[in-house]
Amino acid sequence: xxxxxxxxxxxxxxxxxxxxxxxxxxxxxxxxxxxxxxxxxxxxxxxxxxxxxxxxxxxxxxxxxxxxxxxxxxxxxxxxxxxxxxxxxxxxxxxxxxxxxxxxxxxxxxxxxxxxxxxxxxxxxxxxxxxxxxxxxxxxxxxxxxxxxxxxxxxxxxxxxxxxxxxxxx
Numbered sequence: 001x002x003x004x005x006x007x008x009x010x011x012x013x014x015x016x017x018x019x020x021x022x023x024x025x026x027x028x029x030x031x032x033x034x035x036x037x038x039x040x041x042x043x044x045x046x047x048x049x050x051x052x053x054x055x056x057x058x059x060x061x062x063x064x065x066x067x068x069x070x071x072x073x074x075x076x077x078x079x080x081x082x083x084x085x086x087x088x089x090x091x092x093x094x095x096x097x098x099x100x101x102x103x104x105x106x107x108x109x110x111x112x113x114x115x116x117x118x119x120x121x122x123x124x125x126x127x128x129x130x131x132x133x134x135x136x137x138x139x140x141x142x143x144x145x146x147x148x149x150x151x152x153x154x155x156x157x158x159x160x161x162x163x164x165x166x167x168x169x170x
Contacts (some may be wrong), residue, residue: 009049019044020052033060038070038077047078050116064091075129082123083118084165090143092131097154098138104128106153124160125166 010016027036041048048071057064071077091100118125134140137149150156
């Protein structure tokens with residue numbers, strides 16, 4: 001359940017607020033409740049805004065700085081909606097040396113957005129990540145959890161076009 005960037009904060013949406021409250025109610029008493037609650041909110045809503053972080057902190061009776069620390073430390077969490085398709089560029093050593101920065105430049109050129117941003121249609125979010133464990137395939141781009149190895153900038157535009165075309169057919 002994800003929202004597009006122009007939608008309200010989930011706390012302002014009654015249906016989303018119910019998801020947040022039921023998640024806190026269901027997992028709030030467990031050991032490690034903060035991490036469990038945040039993981040479920042990330043899965044169910046798709047992102048965790050600063051107001052949501054403050055709300056969770058209040059409900060779990062933990063400092064908001066602790067909630068923010070967890071959300072900002074782990075790359076799994078995001079504070080803004082992601083696009084329907086997530087394109088991640090591995091910038092581990094092998095990928096970086098293998099040309100990851102040129103792939104990122106190509107993506108910026110083709111999509112008109114920077115890593116960490118989402119296209120205005122909500123379709124694609126670009127991100128960078130550390131090593132994905134496919135060093136022999138460097139440089140690697142991960143699209144919706146599928147690794148694409150030995151990608152060249154000239155191939156990358158075609159890969160993005162296929163992602164965009166899949167939405168027209170779907």
